[in-house]
Amino acid sequence: MHVSTSLASAAGGRPASPRERQVSDFTALTKVVQGSGLLRRRHAYYWSWFVGLTAALAATGVVFVVLGDSWWQLVTAAVLAGLLGQVMFLGHDAAHRQIFESGRWNDWSSLVIANLYAGMSYGWWQHKHSRHHAKPNQVGADPDVATDVVLFHTEELTAPRTGLAGWLTQRQGWLFFPLLLLEGLNLHVSGITTLLGRGPVRRRPVEIAFVTLRLGGYLAVVLWLLPFGMALAFLGVQLGLFGLYMGAVFAPNHKGMPLVPRDARLDFMRRQVLMSRNVRGGRVTDVLMGGLNYQIEHHLFPSMPRPHLRRLQPVVREFCAERGIRYTEVGLLRSYAIVVRHLNAVGLAARDPFQCPLAAQLRPVA
Template sequence: MADPVTLGTRGSDFARLVNKITEAGLLNRRPVYYAIRMSLVMGAYLGAWALFVWVGASWWQLLVAVLLAVISTQIGFVSHDMGHRQVFRTRRASDMAGVLFGNLGIGLGWGWWNNKHNRHHANPNHEDHDPDVSPSVIVWSQDQLGRTTALARFIARRQAYWFFPLLTLEAWHLHVASVKEVFKPTAKRRGTEGALLAVHFVLYFGLIFTVLPVGMALAFIVVHQALFGIYLGCSFAPNHKGMPILTAEDKLDFLRKQVLTSRNVKGGIFTDVLLGQLNYQIEHHLFPNMPAPNLRKAQPIVRRYCEEIGVSYLETGLIKSYSQALGHLNEVGAPLR
């Protein structure tokens, strides 16, 4: 039976869990796994563009756009792992690979996204400190309703219905934010990141408008970027949306802050591949530098430990996770209706 949780023991809960995970060898690097995964993803990416050139001026290109949206998101997952230094041991190697996969590969600024994502990990679902729950377009808590724009309040009335349509713009938002970041004097690697973003967009638009007539090219871009945004959003939404929103009044230790604001999604190998293994979100937030293939092995250890110390551990199916997230958004907007 676990000891009662007191202010004196809570801080050591995570330390005991770290010992269990370390003894199981789950923080060890997986270089062979990542070498294979990166090769497959980049091979698929280059192959999809070769297919694009081969198909030529045909409306079948819209299916190629769908394929590229899936592969682009998978590249995003690999870039995410690089940001947490799951792939390479050193920061320099992680940054070099990150700007190649992110900026050059899919047109997403490595430095800007990595900084934003690390702030999310430090304070998940905190309405003042987590950039992923800032009230920009979607409003995540009723306390935020009075601190938003008129447009955000208009959307908030029916934001559960707006959520998926808005995701079609998510990729464009990420591209624009990435470009804006390189013009800030405080941005790191401004020259490198800006140059790689420029090369990406020149090659991307140049190839598309060279191979396809204007109308077909525009349709291809819309389908690719819209589905890219939807896939990204649908991969990250189940992790925290609909989970408790923290405020300055909440005083939680590291373990509880990470576990109580995160949700796991079950579903087997297919779900693991579909969601880039981010469906083990609780384990990922507790051990962000743990290689992705080890998260599945860490799950039973973490879940059992949370049961021992009396910490709620939420795991649900993919559809149920969306239902919980949309239900939360609908509840937040209720006062405006």
């Protein structure tokens, strides 16, 4: 599909400035998308996923009760981790207004799916994720690249990391995926902390009720039916694999892509395309990654229903090629290698962030 625009006429007959050309780029792409029907809702698709996941979770619950005191329950825990990952993809889509036209319907869908089904705080996640979408990979703005246990850049590092912390940081690329085994627990704790604190949560009483019912009921059933040691093993496998699954899907999207300095300004299209990475694959990849393998298209049109992203991809790829905008797409294993290499490079730079060439690249040119 070819898109043509008259940038001169858009600028009132005079030659268009670089800024006007950039704005016109996304305007032209938006017109194409609006005329393609790709923004229309897919109610049957999403209802099928919701009913299917509900049935699968119910069947897993039945298997759990029937198995009882058996170490085969660890297989049940692994299956549950995968199903809950798919549940969170569905909650992600609802939070982005992909399922219904009504904002209220999408909000309540997210509350039910995230809080009641998965035990996660929708309000906490939405606030964090919205900031990420607004300024992906921008230092000081995107919470997904903020300084934490894992360093994604050295711009905010005020002192070299030494000792055990330094040793771990220098090897953080290799340790990244093992650390994701703790991410499931971290996601639950972060949400609960926000709900019980003063974080930005619109429907705090509803979220607290849903999360308490979900997590309290879940723990009660597991501890009631399984011996204590087996129950801990079950919870460890379920939470560990859930966190690993979520991290393995989200990490390839932006980690290792260019970082934006704190005070840099970019137009919307380049901000979203240049900082995002797609993952190649077929229908199986689409399902396993919840459509997030089309990260560039998702960031450009976050309210577009998941099944339409595959159809949008060739349009965006060709559009970017015509305008000289770098469009990044790699295989899944290649994306993981990029993430590991990038994190190791940042970790090594943390030994002396003030003399680090990587940090120097992040500083805006005067």
